[in-house]
Amino acid sequence: MSAASPTPTSLRVALLGGGTVGTEVVRLLTADSSDFSARVGVPIQLSAVAVRDLSKPRPGIPSSLLTDDALAVATSGADIVVEVMGGIEPARSLILAAMAAGSSVVTANKALLAEDGASLYEAARKFGVDLYFEAAVAGAIPLIRPLRESLAGDQVSKVMGIVNGTTNFMLTRMDEDGADYAEVFDEANALGYLESDPTLDVGGHDAAAKAAIIAELAFHTRVTIDDVYCEGITQVTSTDIKAAQDMGFVIKLLAVAERTDAGVIVRVHPAMVPRDHPLASVRLSFNAVFIEAESAGQMMFYGRGAGGAPTASAVLGDLVAAARNRLSGGQGPGESTYLDLPVLGIGEAQTRYYVNLDVADKPGVLASIASAFAENGVSIQVVRQDGHGDEAGLIVRTHKASDQSLRQTIDALSKLDTVRRVLGVMRVEGEPGA
Amino acid sequence: MSAASPTPTSLRVALLGGGTVGTEVVRLLTADSSDFSARVGVPIQLSAVAVRDLSKPRPGIPSSLLTDDALAVATSGADIVVEVMGGIEPARSLILAAMAAGSSVVTANKALLAEDGASLYEAARKFGVDLYFEAAVAGAIPLIRPLRESLAGDQVSKVMGIVNGTTNFMLTRMDEDGADYAEVFDEANALGYLESDPTLDVGGHDAAAKAAIIAELAFHTRVTIDDVYCEGITQVTSTDIKAAQDMGFVIKLLAVAERTDAGVIVRVHPAMVPRDHPLASVRLSFNAVFIEAESAGQMMFYGRGAGGAPTASAVLGDLVAAARNRLSGGQGPGESTYLDLPVLGIGEAQTRYYVNLDVADKPGVLASIASAFAENGVSIQVVRQDGHGDEAGLIVRTHKASDQSLRQTIDALSKLDTVRRVLGVMRVEGEPGA
Numbered sequence: 105m106s107a108a109s110p111t112p113t114s115l116r117v118a119l120l121g122g123g124t125v126g127t128e129v130v131r132l133l134t135a136d137s138s139d140f141s142a143r144v145g146v147p148i149q150l151s152a153v154a155v156r157d158l159s160k161p162r163p164g165i166p167s168s169l170l171t172d173d174a175l176a177v178a179t180s181g182a183d184i185v186v187e188v189m190g191g192i193e194p195a196r197s198l199i200l201a202a203m204a205a206g207s208s209v210v211t212a213n214k215a216l217l218a219e220d221g222a223s224l225y226e227a228a229r230k231f232g233v234d235l236y237f238e239a240a241v242a243g244a245i246p247l248i249r250p251l252r253e254s255l256a257g258d259q260v261s262k263v264m265g266i267v268n269g270t271t272n273f274m275l276t277r278m279d280e281d282g283a284d285y286a287e288v289f290d291e292a293n294a295l296g297y298l299e300s301d302p303t304l305d306v307g308g309h310d311a312a313a314k315a316a317i318i319a320e321l322a323f324h325t326r327v328t329i330d331d332v333y334c335e336g337i338t339q340v341t342s343t344d345i346k347a348a349q350d351m352g353f354v355i356k357l358l359a360v361a362e363r364t365d366a367g368v369i370v371r372v373h374p375a376m377v378p379r380d381h382p383l384a385s386v387r388l389s390f391n392a393v394f395i396e397a398e399s400a401g402q403m404m405f406y407g408r409g410a411g412g413a414p415t416a417s418a419v420l421g422d423l424v425a426a427a428r429n430r431l432s433g434g435q436g437p438g439e440s441t442y443l444d445l446p447v448l449g450i451g452e453a454q455t456r457y458y459v460n461l462d463v464a465d466k467p468g469v470l471a472s473i474a475s476a477f478a479e480n481g482v483s484i485q486v487v488r489q490d491g492h493g494d495e496a497g498l499i500v501r502t503h504k505a506s507d508q509s510l511r512q513t514i515d516a517l518s519k520l521d522t523v524r525r526v527l528g529v530m531r532v533e534g535e536p537g538a
Numbered sequence: 539m540s541a542a543s544p545t546p547t548s549l550r551v552a553l554l555g556g557g558t559v560g561t562e563v564v565r566l567l568t569a570d571s572s573d574f575s576a577r578v579g580v581p582i583q584l585s586a587v588a589v590r591d592l593s594k595p596r597p598g599i600p601s602s603l604l605t606d607d608a609l610a611v612a613t614s615g616a617d618i619v620v621e622v623m624g625g626i627e628p629a630r631s632l633i634l635a636a637m638a639a640g641s642s643v644v645t646a647n648k649a650l651l652a653e654d655g656a657s658l659y660e661a662a663r664k665f666g667v668d669l670y671f672e673a674a675v676a677g678a679i680p681l682i683r684p685l686r687e688s689l690a691g692d693q694v695s696k697v698m699g700i701v702n703g704t705t706n707f708m709l710t711r712m713d714e715d716g717a718d719y720a721e722v723f724d725e726a727n728a729l730g731y732l733e734s735d736p737t738l739d740v741g742g743h744d745a746a747a748k749a750a751i752i753a754e755l756a757f758h759t760r761v762t763i764d765d766v767y768c769e770g771i772t773q774v775t776s777t778d779i780k781a782a783q784d785m786g787f788v789i790k791l792l793a794v795a796e797r798t799d800a801g802v803i804v805r806v807h808p809a810m811v812p813r814d815h816p817l818a819s820v821r822l823s824f825n826a827v828f829i830e831a832e833s834a835g836q837m838m839f840y841g842r843g844a845g846g847a848p849t850a851s852a853v854l855g856d857l858v859a860a861a862r863n864r865l866s867g868g869q870g871p872g873e874s875t876y877l878d879l880p881v882l883g884i885g886e887a888q889t890r891y892y893v894n895l896d897v898a899d900k901p902g903v904l905a906s907i908a909s910a911f912a913e914n915g916v917s918i919q920v921v922r923q924d925g926h927g928d929e930a931g932l933i934v935r936t937h938k939a940s941d942q943s944l945r946q947t948i949d950a951l952s953k954l955d956t957v958r959r960v961l962g963v964m965r966v967e968g969e970p971g972a
Contacts (some may be wrong), residue, residue, distance in 0.1 A: 131690065132833060142758070142876035223957060244678065244834035246688035249582060254672060254680035256577050257566065257854020324576070382840060385819055399851035400678035400841065406816060407837035417833035420691020434868010442576035506539050 114147045115425060115427050116183035118207070120174055120198055121189030122155035124236040125212060125239070125463075127164045128185060128416035152177045156189075162488040168524035178202040184426045186419060187211040190241075203235075209428065212239035212415055215224060218313035218329040221320065234429055234436040236422035241314040242267055242391045244414030245407040246421075251321040252437045253397075259398040262362040264533060267314040268443060269389035269409045270297040270305040271357045273338050273372075276387045279354055284342050297389065308336035308372040309361045315451075318393070319370040320360035324443035327361075327370055333450035335496040344528045347460050347499055348376050351488070352385045358533055362453075367446030369453045374530055376458050390514040449530040454504040456485065459532035460528035461517065465496040469522045473498065480513040481505070549861050552607055552616035552641070554632055555623030556589035559646060559673070561598045562850035563620060575853075578861040584612045588776045590623075613637040618860045620853060621645040622673075626653060637661040637669075643865065644856040646673035646849055652763040659873035668863055668870040670856035676825045678702055678848030678853070680840040685829075686871045687757040693832040694756040696796040698967060701748040702730040703823035703843045704739040705771050709808075710821045712789055718776050731823065742770035742806040744849040745793045750828070754794035758877035761795075761804055767884035769807040778962045781894050781933055782810045784836035785922070788818045792967055796887075801880030803887045808964055812890050815968035828968075873881040881965065890919065890937045894962035895951065899930040903956045905930065910954060915939070916946040930942040935966060 112470055117133070119126055133140060141147045153165055154174035154279050162170060171177060177183055178198040181330055185202035189195050189211060195216050199209050200223065209228070211217070217224065219241050228235040238248045242265065251260070266272050273295075274288040283291070289306070292298050297305075304310045312332040319327040353376040360494050361370045379382050382404045386392040391409025396402055408414035415433040461470050470487065477484050490497040502510070510529070517523050553560055567574060567584055573580045587599050588608035597602060605611060610631040613685070614617055619636040621643060623629055629650050634657065645651070645663070651674050662669040672682045676699065685694070700706050708722040709730075717725070723740070727731050731739075735961065737746045746766040753761040771791050782789050787810040795804045810816050816838045820826040827844025830836050842848040863870055893902050897903050906922065911918050919936040924931040936944070944963070952956050 128833070136693070140691070141694070143874060149943075244692075244831075246684035249683060249688050250680035253859050254683050254855040255858075256853070256858035257574070258678075258851040259570070259573070382819070385816070396677075397851065398846040399562070399854075401845075401848055402840070403679055403841035405680075405837070405839055408835040411835075413833040414835055417692040417831065418688070421832075422691075423686040424690035427689055428871065429868055432869040434863055435866040437862065440577060495800055 107491045111431055112146060112183070114149055115144065115183040116149050116151045116207055117152040117184045117186060117423065118151050118177045118180055119186045120171065120185060120195070122162050122165055123188065124185045124412040125188040125419065126153065127162065127416045128412040129419055130165050131186065133417055138243065140424070143424055145431050148427060151180060151201065152455060174198055175201060179205040180359050181205050182207050184208045184210060184423060185432050187213055188419065190215065191357070192216055192255065195519045196223065197219060199224060199281055200227050203231045203233050206231060206233065208234035208426040210236045210372055210419055210426055212237065212419055214240040214317060218316040219462060220325060221317070222439070229438050232435065234426045235435060236426055238422050239415045239418035241317050242393055242405070243407070243409040244411065244417045245391060245405045246395065247393050247405055248321065249334060250405070251318065255397055255400065258400050260363070260395060260397060262396045263318050263322050263360070263393060264358055264383060265314070265318065265391070265393035266383060266386050267359050267391055267393065267409060268305055268311045268357060268410060269391055271299060271390070272386065273389045275337060275340070275355055275357065276340065277488060278340070278345050279349070282342070285338070286338060303336070306336045306338050308334045308357060311357060311372045315359035315361055315370050315372050318359065319368060320441070322361055323363050323368045323445055324440045325368055325445040326441045327447055331370055331447045333371040333373070337374050340374050341528060343460065344530060347458065347528060351376070351499070351501065352379050353377060353532070354379055355530070356383060360533065363445065364448070367448045367451070371450055375533040376530055377534045389393045434461060451507050453507050456504055456532035457501070457502045457510050458528065458530045458532055459500045459514070459526070460522050461498045461500070462525040462527050463496050464522050464524060466522065470498070472520055472522045473500070473517065476516040477502070477513055481509045482513045497527070542945060545865055546617070547823050548583055549578065549617040549864055550585045550613055551620060551648050551857065552611045553587040553620045554611060554619060554621045554629070555600055556587050556596050556604065557622065558846040559622040559849045559853065560587065563853055566854055568867050574858070579860055579865050582861060585614060585616055599897065601824065603607060607711065608632055609635060613639040615639050616641050617864050618644060618857060619640045620857065621789055624649065625662070629680070630654060630657065633658060634661050635656040637665045637667050640665060640667065642668035644853055644860055646853055648669065648674040648747045648751060651847040654749040655751070656691045656760060656873070663872050666869065668860045670860055671882050672856050673849045673852035675751050675887070676827055676839070677841070677843040677845065679825060679827065679839045679843065679849045681752070681827050681839055682755065685752065688718045688729070689831055689834065692834050694797070694829060695832060696830045697752050697756050697794070697827060698817060699748070699793045699827035700790055700817060700820050700825055700845060701751065701793050701827065702739055702745045702791060703825055706825070707731060707823045709774070709789055709791065712774070712776065712779050713783070716776070719774060720729050720773070737770070737784060740770045741773050742768045742791060745791060745806045749793035749795055749804050749806055752913065753802060754875070757797050757802045757879055758874045759879040759881065761800050761802065761881055762874045765804055765881045767805040767807070771808050772908055774808050775923065775962060777894065778964060781892065781962060782946040784934070785935065786813050787811060788813055789964070790817060794967065797879065798882070798886070800886060801882045803882045803884070805884055805887060810964055811968045817968060826894055846848070885941050887941050890938055890966035891936045891944050892962065892964045892966055893948070894961070895932045895937070895957050896959040897930050897932045897962050898958060900956065904932070906954055906956050907934070907951065910950040911936070911947055914950060915943045916947045931961070
């Protein structure tokens with residue numbers, strides 16, 4: 105089969121956004137232009153770079169390419185429009201306008217995809233153009249392409265990701281150096297790791313946007329950020345870190361997307377992971393995504409999840425794919441929501457839990473606590489009793505239980521006179537040894 | 539752009555090979571046929587399965603599909619021909635015949651790709667069909683697609699892979715359980731892990747074929763298995779394992795493809811890897827590939843590298859990609875050898891080394907040994923002296939040195955009367971902490 109239109113002799117690329125990622129994209133496209141020509145088949149020409157503030161110096165971007173008329177750039181009929189400005193608006197309108205003008209779109213915009221990916225897919229379908237977004241999740245780590253293409257012949261059952269480098273850096277420092285939350289927050293801030301609104305990182309919202317994108321691709325079901333249960337790391341204490349260590353676990357902020365018999369559950373929360381699980385060794389600002397699929401089994405992808413250069417690498421890989429499609433007359437994968445599974449709330453999630461209790465050192469303590477678990481249908485896997493006298497602590501790890509059963513258990517425990525305080529409650533993920 | 543031909547309303551797939559992988563492909567295509575239809579856009583019909591021996595029972599493959607006329611299946615004009623029979627011939631002739639008949643090809647044939655990938659690419663180009671081969675390297679782990687597509691906008695500098703599960707299983711058992719080579723060979727044999735010709739595994743030839751395929755994609759330069767230096771694990775001793783442990787290293791059979799200023803070097807050999815390197819934690823029969831790229835930085839892909847189900851998962855992902863191209867009129871990536879870098883011999887490789895010496899316990903030993911290294915231009919990084927009297931051992935870890943310099947050093951050491959025996963020599967890979 106051959107394309108009806110004549111094969112273009114060069115391709116035009118227009119860029120929306122001239123920040124860190126945009127500048128790196130320009131640099132690489134310019135520095136390695138003969139490589140790109142060879143890899144695509146024809147020369148790639150950068151036609152324009154739209155920025156908000158023309159007066160700001162943009163070292164590395166030729167001034168002749170700069171303009172503040174983003175709509176004109178978006179609708180210039182470029183073969184490919186690259187959107188690296190971020191945010192919902194005007195990014196959405198510009199992408200839709202670019203597609204209407206016949207341009208394929210490469211975007212790194214996780215917030216927009218997680219909120220309204222459906223509009224972008226719909227426009228791509230309507231206008232017969234490509235929508236690529238590898239850079240939106242886990243930076244340079246190829247994850248979107250494997251989910252959309254490599255695993256297109258498999259059934260994914262669960263995805264667990266460390267997809268926010270800032271919080272992983274903070275948790276690593278707490279784990280390895282005994283720093284407390286306030287200290288590592290300040291450190292991350294000083295290093296420039298935190299978003300201008302830090303709650304996007306520490307509140308888990310950045311991870312939640314990525315979780316929604318991952319879940320939609322993994323389960324062929326529309327998922328938006330509103331479907332994602334989101335709990336950040338602000339409540340993680342040194343006590344939790346220490347308890348995790350004592351049990352052979354490490355605390356990670358996980359983005360989890362899983363398929364159960366009843367539907368799809370997508371959640372972001374801190375979790376205890378066994379030290380011998382592949383995700384446990386993902387340190388500092390690295391990202392990793394662990395996938396379980398029916399035929400492929402367990403897989404993990406690991407690498408740099410953020411930063412100008414890694415993000416630009418992902419953008420340029422997409423750009424080459426979109427360019428090759430232009431030349432061959434083909435089209436990349438579109439939206440796949442055919443399974444249309446129910447998206448369930450966190451109440452339906454079944455996970456294991458860790459519960460850390462400050463207890464009175466008197467006879468019958470364990471019996472009363474065990475009853476509280478049993479009466480609420482939560483089965484205990486391991487109990488560990490530390491110290492004695494005024495220092496008595498009891499750590500319980502449960503078998504799988506529902507969110508609701510666990511909450512009821514915690515309520516019941518709080519009312520026991522043998523329990524002085526509930527010191528910590530956290531989900532446990534990853535089978536030991538897996 | 540739209541395809542000139544009318545969009546097909548269904549796609550025909552023909553299979554060459556009815557072994558473990560072929561049977562699993564049939565099972566999945568049949569069991570999940572509505573999923574495939576939804577993901578591709580039209581129904582996929584399995585038209586025939588060619589096998590060598592029709593009299594052999596093939597549970598799971600409908601007998602109406604079976605035939606021993608492989609050429610008829612290859613040239614039946616199916617939209618996609620899947621080749622999972624393996625070996626050079628008749629696989630090559632059948633694939634070329636299928637392409638000439640207008641079929642896209644999905645193959646898991648690492649031996650053929652490593653020996654004569656060029657012929658397959660050439661035919662794919664000539665007849666305007668796709669050639670996909672994700673299953674040929676690292677089974678279910680998406681690696682080929684990331685190299686061909688995701689990293690198409692980046693410059694890969696080095697790839698290091700654990701790509702043979704059998705030898706990784708053997709080395710893991712030697713490391714963790716103190717078993718010696720003969721024991722773990724027997725164990726791997728009893729578990730059915732070894733190829734019918736075990737030298738393919740333990741001699742490193744299976745890994746070498748995969749290394750050639752990886753290197754060609756990573757460096758846009760034609761590489762065949764004849765270009766790959768290949769050393770297996772048969773010489774790895776318990777002494778090496780123990781020495782590695784004492785230094786905080788673990789021994790892995792690595793497939794290394796690297797780009798130097800002078801060209802490309804591709805090699806397979808056992809190497810000591812620091813325990814905190816991501817590859818060190820890849821245990822038992824798991825595979826992993828570690829990639830360093832200019833913009834993306836360090837990445838690792840981890841998962842099941844072999845087995846019927848994981849291999850079938852990779853085949854089916856390719857099948858969906860080829861099918862989508864059929865429908866959209868597009869074409870997947872072709873051969874990319876535009877860089878055409880010189881492919882260098884092992885003599886040009888610069889690596890660090892471990893050298894384990896049984897030495898006489900007399901004054902001046904270290905001085906004479908240090909001189910032998912220095913005179914041959916090999917710089918010492920660490921020396922570690924163990925025991926004394928008749929048990930004296932000396933372990934040296936070098937800075938980067940050429941293969942030739944190291945060989946000359948070992949020659950010189952062997953001639954020293956202070957050196958009783960060279961107990962072990964092995965390359966060291968992976969920067970500590972990386």
